[in-house]
Amino acid sequence: MVLTVPAVVRGELVDGPLLEFGGRGAKPFAAPDPAAVVPRLAARDLDLARALNALDLDEVLDYLAELGQRLDPDSNPHLAEAVAESEGLADVPPQLVRSNYRLLAALFTRAATEEVVAAVGRDHLTGWPARRTADGRVGAVHAFGVRSVHVIAGNSPLIAAMTLVRTAITRGEAVVKTPSNDPLTMVALARTMAEVAPDHPLTRALSVAYWKGGDTGVERRLYHPGAFDKIVAWGGMASVRHVVGYLAPGLELVTFDPKQSATILGPEAFHPDAVDDVARRLALDVGAFNQVGCVNARVVYAACGTGPAGVAAAEDLARRVHAHLALLPPEVSTPAPLDPELRAKLRAVRTSGFHTVVGGTGDEGAVVVSQLDEPVDFAVSLAGRVANVVPVDSAADAARHLDAATQTVGVYPASLRRELREVLPLVGVQRTVELGCAVSVHQALPQDGFEPVRRMVRWATDEHLPEGADPLDVVFPPHRQGVTA
Template sequence: MSEYGVSWLPRWLGPGTLERTAVRGGYVGWRPGAGEWRAVGEGLRAAHESLRALPVAEIVGAFDETCSRWADRDFVHRARARRDIVAATGFSPEAVDRSLDVELANYRSGTLYRVLRRELGDPGVLEGFRDDVELGGRTLAVGPRVTMVVCSGNVPGLPALSLVRALLVKSAVLLKVAGGEPTFTAHFLRSLAEVNPVLADAVVVTYWPGDDRDALRDAMEQADAVIAYGGDEACAAVRAYLKPHQRYVEHGHKVSVGVLTRAYVRRVGLGEVARRVAVDVSTFNQHACIAPQAYLVEGGGPSPGIDDPGPEDVAEAIAAAMAAYAADCPLGSLPAAEAAGLQMRRAGLAWTAANSPGGAFRRSPGLDWTVTVVPDLLSLPGAGNRTVGVVPVGGVKDVPRALRPIAARLQNVGLGALGDEFGALASEIARLGACRISEPGEMARPSVVWRHDGMPCLSLLVRWCDIEMHREARPDMSTTFDRRTV
């Protein structure tokens, strides 16, 4: 790492306003000293003025070029990031590379324009008033001066999501990295600075311990909008300091699962279905909320077998597919406490399987993967590190009832169903609370176009100004508006 460790400091931020702070794993970062947060906020607001002058096309182009460079696994900033992420998380190098491939493919120009059009209609509303036929006038979107992002977890590349969203709407960013993976963001900003220094100068990346409420409060006072990731306690701490004028986007604890009907398994084939499940579970080492903790599997016929496999057959096939995936892309090494916790989870799952009708338990010789057949979703203690449950359901009609205990936190569902069964299940699952439905094998590859957690995350950040009931702003008028960016 550079002398600034996990932090990214724009050119206008002098080291005299900063103090050194320790980060888990032996890393260091820099944070504003006592009484210096206001100066950092003022600097970000000044940087926002320069950011406002950038055309949307230039911002999109900068992300496209940066991520094009990151697509090369030998790119210098990616190689350094891989090294540091492996050291910080214990992920294997291949697991890190596959995670970065998935995450950064989202920020190419075609995808970014799709999300801008979906959420804002005309991306030009970020640059000046645009005709709005339904309004009978004109409309303009204004991004926050400063957006604060509070990251959590250890998913490689995830901070890029909120960083890109905020900069797309021309908001400067104050980003707190997570202790679990604090290294990626600084590497990404260094590469972005090579492409577009104005964008990179609108971002400050820092760190403070999660229990430092004073730093959280002082940082939040500089923001017009706040994006927070984390569990219930972490998100509650952020909400406690919110001001009425601040926009707030929260991504709290969520649970994702898959569903496999008999018809879908027969159509796709047991081996291919198992391969898709292994991809769903293993990407990001199952540390992302979008990764499934379990798959609900419709029971086989009276004599389950190769033509009509039952849940135990599906679990056996998934175990083989997980082993094949791990051979190419190992889990990596876990810290001693996390490894011990996984072993305890395994012991509990083995006991549950041994004492449940139709229960089964499969695991790798090391810690690379675990597959178990359990009676219900609540029999799965925790998630992460490629541990997946197979939950038998009697029929398609039983799927909604099986999902109901986790409905309040349900996020992403890999729905392996066909025809009328697909339509009926998709409607039921959406009403239960899911905000994304994909095919098995695609659960860990959501696009930035997806309304994350059911929210239009980009347009939630902006404030709109409409001109209506004014002769000079009718769509059919030729009035020339000031085209300076806003």
Template sequence: MTITEPTASPASPSPGLAPSEPARPKKLKVPHVVRGRVVWGEDVEYASRDFGVPFVTPRINFNELITPRTEQGPAFDVPLTDIIDYLVEVAQHLELERNPYLQESLELTAQVSQMPRRMIENTFRRPGQFLTRQSMEFRLEKTFRDPRVLDGWVAHTDPHGRTTRIRAFPPRLVHMLAGNSPSGAMTSIADAALVKAINVFKLPSADPFTAVAVLRTMADIDPEHPVLRSMSAVYWRGGDAKVENVLYRAQYFDKIIGWGGGAAINNIIKYTGPGFHLVAFDPKVSMAIIGREALADEETMREVAELAATDATVFNQDACLAARHIAVECADDDEQLERLDRFCALLRERLNVDREFASAIGPATPSEIREAVEGMRFLEPDYRIWGEYDGSGLVVRSPEPVDFHPTNKTVNVVPVASLREATQFANVATQTVGVYPPERKAEIRDLLATAGVQRVVRLGSAMTGTMGNPHDGMYPLHRFVNWVADDDA
């Protein structure tokens, strides 16, 4: 198979700097991985998303990147038990203290990401939690019921006595990796291995290093392992038609696994069609619903404010599961409104706290939010504001949800007459809803699900997921594979 390679923009040479010119940022080198082989080069120059840090990559060679449809993937006949054994071994090598690739990735990612270095480091310590044998086997059982369908054709007979054989066939996938957490690259690689896919990972500009670091670790363990040879990781600027018009085709791939913002997902949609589908982890927002019990006394208000702040500050609110709007059940009288305002003040204090995946001071409040909030100061007492615009936390109490997107540790508190009323604020873009007290979840979970919500949790546990659960309203691995029937009817 020969594919005409589009012309790439070469990296511009660095001319000598005049003494009066400021020093230019050092260009970071991002290697590609092509079918498990590390490829270095400085052919194309890009800039990172958050800070515009320049980095260089090799030119994409499509003929090496794409596996023809006439070839089965390298992992096609590898037993699932062997793949799990391999991933368990890989996890043992993903210890930051003794993995030079992760150490290098940590230092480089800290230069291009808004996420504080300490939080990046904490994400690198997570693989051991989801790459244990027990967790992978449990997840596969909950997803497929009979994981043997990943290894071959499994027969069943219907009530009429007709027999068919089903296989969850290994797919060909392009993964558009998320850039807001390095752990996303690690989980995507593990998921790709478990379904025996042929994979191309599109590296994110906010972190083009972590996926490559994991693949280089796998190469050190066994450079010829079929799982590794099923994987490629390359960078191109999202929306670059010269690349995407080639890759996003049904003759080469079955599905694109899309993580990213609305613009990125909308860009992918235009390439989908018969034979080439999108499995989208759409950009979502999350919220919290708090019952009147939270306002009972000072001690309870402090406890609930801490739980709410824990959910709101995940990755400094740069995560789908981070709460942005908080509806609080509150009677319409002066005493209760005073208690609500006290809760808002306590919440503001707890936003300004270092946590495992949050920093006391995050990125400053965006200008559009500052302008909107300043306009609300003239609307007191219906609107009230606590906090500053310096990234330490901002709480806005309003009679209805604000019309801007709360971000950078900005929380919108809305009083409601009942928990049922609060469910009207949820929609199909709402991922996670934290509820306090947890025993009242049953009152509203059906209404939330009807509105489109995908996950209801105890307040304070948005980041604490149970193994084997659906994600974004689906079992992802079930969607990744191609379900094929050999029917004897």
């Protein structure tokens, strides 16, 4: 029987008419015909926008906290069903889907959402804080929620949760296009919201549907300023370029571009007292959730030197990392079947004479050590717990390999991280982090080089002059030159 994935339109379940779609894996699924729901998805509702804007911010945070308490996959039937049906769809096995779901509730606690509020500014979300500018005018600023369509990625269920939290805090309205490798999570969240508070404006402000990317019949009706104010797009280069084609004045694109992440290890990492802990931390950055995230480490630049002794140190590190990959807890990482093309490339470099490959004969993961100070030519396709250790003479040598496509760089030791945080952003790197913590992304901090929540609102200003001031003094101050009292 084909899995049926309903749509949710403003809190109401839509379960037909159905079309069958092929997921990225072997498992097809059926979802409501997009043509049947697009008219409702595209329609603006001014009354709903007013109701959202009228919500007290603390009421929003209380709503999210209550919702978070319902997000245990062991007791929430919608999340439990999503776990059970994820096999053949998700990029990771069901046990890792469940592990990700166990992280959801923490995003909805009052402490967590208050941090997201602080990233925007509570005063801007609740009022009109004013300041006087040098030319004498007074400007008041408020952050308004907007109507956005979100094209989310499916490599982590946390993306769906962060989308929900950010939209609710800004009191916006969201239509979420679910990805084919996870059409289930956002629907499960929306159905839970409908059970918690079916008539609440925040429940009605979320709609969820699946359509195949590139369906111009659907997207022409959605991706235009008459329907939405912003498109928030996650994903690969092709999908982002596709969305760009619909942009027009009045429709802004907020994009989480496709990224890669890396590691830089200083000479201290190879001290006998440190190297095994470094390998354990590196294995976590590589292997957590089977390396499906853009935050996972893939290329490791090791400042152990490029001579024979340095290469030997890199190979010793590789063996240690490979051993620690096997020791990661099963709720964090599992054996991951390698893509046949990647497996073939590992076989080729194993006999090239320019690389040493540790592991990779089964599904346990692998570490490729470059004999020269260059990554393998297939570094962008490393997946399934496969890393590439590249020996370099100094940490500074690693910067020439990094650019704006590099999201996260895990660094060891801490002193080197503090040094590199002043340098790496100059070549485009957006995040430096303690080794071992690369995959732990905080929803209140900047991501991909910008502050998402601040981009998801409309910043409105209200300006006036002090009483008795002459507008001409602001419009054209030079007119005062030569004027005597």
